[in-house]
Amino acid sequence: MINWEPNMSTGDDHTDAQHRALIEKFNELSEVFSGTNQAEMRRAAAELLDFLQFYAAWHFEQEEILMEQKRCPLAETNKAAHADFLQRFGDFYTRWQLTNMDINLARATYQSLADWIVNHILTIDVHLRDCL
Helix, strand or coil: CCCCCHHHCCCCHHHHHHHHHHHHHHHHHHHHCCCCCHHHHHHHHHHHHHHHHHHHHHHHHHHHHHHHHCCCCCHHHHHHHHHHHHHHHHHHHHHHHHCCCCHHHHHHHHHHHHHHHHHHHHHCHHHHHHHC
Protein backbone atom coordinates (compact mmCIF):
# COMPACT_ATOMS: atom_id res chain seq x y z
CA MET A 1 0.00 0.00 0.00
CA ILE A 2 1.11 3.52 -0.77
CA ASN A 3 0.37 6.30 1.68
CA TRP A 4 0.08 9.90 0.55
CA GLU A 5 2.45 12.02 2.63
CA PRO A 6 2.63 15.83 2.83
CA ASN A 7 6.19 15.76 1.44
CA MET A 8 4.71 14.40 -1.81
CA SER A 9 2.92 17.68 -2.50
CA THR A 10 3.91 19.50 -5.68
CA GLY A 11 2.24 22.75 -4.66
CA ASP A 12 -0.29 22.39 -7.48
CA ASP A 13 -3.72 21.21 -6.30
CA HIS A 14 -4.64 19.60 -9.63
CA THR A 15 -1.38 17.66 -9.89
CA ASP A 16 -1.63 16.54 -6.27
CA ALA A 17 -5.23 15.38 -6.80
CA GLN A 18 -4.09 13.39 -9.85
CA HIS A 19 -1.26 11.83 -7.84
CA ARG A 20 -3.71 10.88 -5.10
CA ALA A 21 -5.99 9.27 -7.72
CA LEU A 22 -3.06 7.25 -9.11
CA ILE A 23 -2.10 6.13 -5.61
CA GLU A 24 -5.70 5.20 -4.83
CA LYS A 25 -5.87 2.97 -7.92
CA PHE A 26 -2.50 1.37 -7.12
CA ASN A 27 -3.82 0.64 -3.63
CA GLU A 28 -6.99 -0.88 -5.09
CA LEU A 29 -4.79 -3.09 -7.26
CA SER A 30 -2.84 -4.17 -4.17
CA GLU A 31 -6.13 -5.16 -2.51
CA VAL A 32 -7.14 -7.17 -5.58
CA PHE A 33 -3.92 -9.18 -5.28
CA SER A 34 -4.80 -10.20 -1.73
CA GLY A 35 -7.84 -12.13 -2.98
CA THR A 36 -8.13 -15.86 -3.51
CA ASN A 37 -10.53 -16.14 -6.44
CA GLN A 38 -8.25 -16.21 -9.51
CA ALA A 39 -11.00 -15.37 -12.01
CA GLU A 40 -12.20 -12.40 -9.96
CA MET A 41 -8.62 -11.23 -9.42
CA ARG A 42 -7.94 -11.34 -13.18
CA ARG A 43 -11.13 -9.42 -13.96
CA ALA A 44 -10.52 -6.74 -11.33
CA ALA A 45 -6.81 -6.47 -12.18
CA ALA A 46 -7.60 -6.09 -15.89
CA GLU A 47 -10.05 -3.29 -15.14
CA LEU A 48 -7.61 -1.44 -12.88
CA LEU A 49 -4.64 -1.92 -15.21
CA ASP A 50 -6.65 -0.57 -18.14
CA PHE A 51 -7.54 2.47 -16.06
CA LEU A 52 -3.96 2.97 -14.86
CA GLN A 53 -2.57 2.77 -18.38
CA PHE A 54 -4.97 5.46 -19.59
CA TYR A 55 -4.83 7.65 -16.49
CA ALA A 56 -1.05 7.61 -16.15
CA ALA A 57 -0.62 8.71 -19.78
CA TRP A 58 -3.21 11.47 -19.36
CA HIS A 59 -1.75 12.65 -16.04
CA PHE A 60 1.80 12.64 -17.39
CA GLU A 61 0.73 14.80 -20.31
CA GLN A 62 -1.00 17.30 -18.00
CA GLU A 63 2.02 17.45 -15.70
CA GLU A 64 4.46 17.88 -18.58
CA ILE A 65 2.43 20.78 -19.98
CA LEU A 66 2.37 22.47 -16.56
CA MET A 67 6.12 22.03 -16.05
CA GLU A 68 6.82 23.46 -19.49
CA GLN A 69 4.47 26.41 -18.90
CA LYS A 70 6.18 27.16 -15.58
CA ARG A 71 9.63 26.66 -17.12
CA CYS A 72 10.54 24.08 -14.53
CA PRO A 73 14.21 23.05 -14.92
CA LEU A 74 13.30 19.37 -14.56
CA ALA A 75 10.66 19.42 -17.31
CA GLU A 76 12.73 17.37 -19.77
CA THR A 77 13.90 14.96 -17.07
CA ASN A 78 10.27 14.52 -16.07
CA LYS A 79 9.18 13.89 -19.65
CA ALA A 80 11.91 11.26 -20.15
CA ALA A 81 10.99 9.53 -16.88
CA HIS A 82 7.34 9.43 -17.93
CA ALA A 83 8.26 7.90 -21.28
CA ASP A 84 10.32 5.26 -19.45
CA PHE A 85 7.42 4.42 -17.13
CA LEU A 86 4.92 4.16 -19.98
CA GLN A 87 7.32 1.88 -21.88
CA ARG A 88 7.83 -0.35 -18.84
CA PHE A 89 4.10 -0.41 -18.12
CA GLY A 90 3.33 -1.21 -21.76
CA ASP A 91 5.91 -4.02 -21.82
CA PHE A 92 4.45 -5.47 -18.63
CA TYR A 93 0.88 -5.18 -19.93
CA THR A 94 1.79 -7.02 -23.15
CA ARG A 95 3.57 -9.80 -21.21
CA TRP A 96 0.61 -10.02 -18.84
CA GLN A 97 -1.83 -10.51 -21.70
CA LEU A 98 0.45 -13.07 -23.38
CA THR A 99 0.63 -15.10 -20.16
CA ASN A 100 -3.16 -15.31 -19.92
CA MET A 101 -3.26 -12.60 -17.24
CA ASP A 102 -0.82 -14.33 -14.88
CA ILE A 103 -1.59 -12.89 -11.44
CA ASN A 104 1.89 -13.76 -10.14
CA LEU A 105 3.45 -11.66 -12.92
CA ALA A 106 1.11 -8.79 -12.08
CA ARG A 107 1.91 -9.04 -8.36
CA ALA A 108 5.64 -9.01 -9.02
CA THR A 109 5.42 -6.08 -11.40
CA TYR A 110 3.01 -4.12 -9.20
CA GLN A 111 5.63 -3.44 -6.53
CA SER A 112 8.17 -2.22 -9.07
CA LEU A 113 5.65 0.17 -10.66
CA ALA A 114 4.34 1.38 -7.29
CA ASP A 115 7.90 2.06 -6.11
CA TRP A 116 8.57 3.96 -9.34
CA ILE A 117 5.53 6.21 -8.80
CA VAL A 118 6.50 7.09 -5.23
CA ASN A 119 10.16 7.66 -6.11
CA HIS A 120 9.22 9.78 -9.12
CA ILE A 121 6.88 11.99 -7.12
CA LEU A 122 9.47 12.46 -4.35
CA THR A 123 12.50 13.08 -6.57
CA ILE A 124 11.11 14.91 -9.60
CA ASP A 125 7.50 16.02 -9.29
CA VAL A 126 7.96 17.82 -5.97
CA HIS A 127 10.33 20.24 -7.71
CA LEU A 128 7.27 21.73 -9.36
CA ARG A 129 6.79 23.60 -6.03
CA ASP A 130 9.83 25.71 -6.81
CA CYS A 131 8.42 26.72 -10.20
CA LEU A 132 4.97 27.92 -9.14
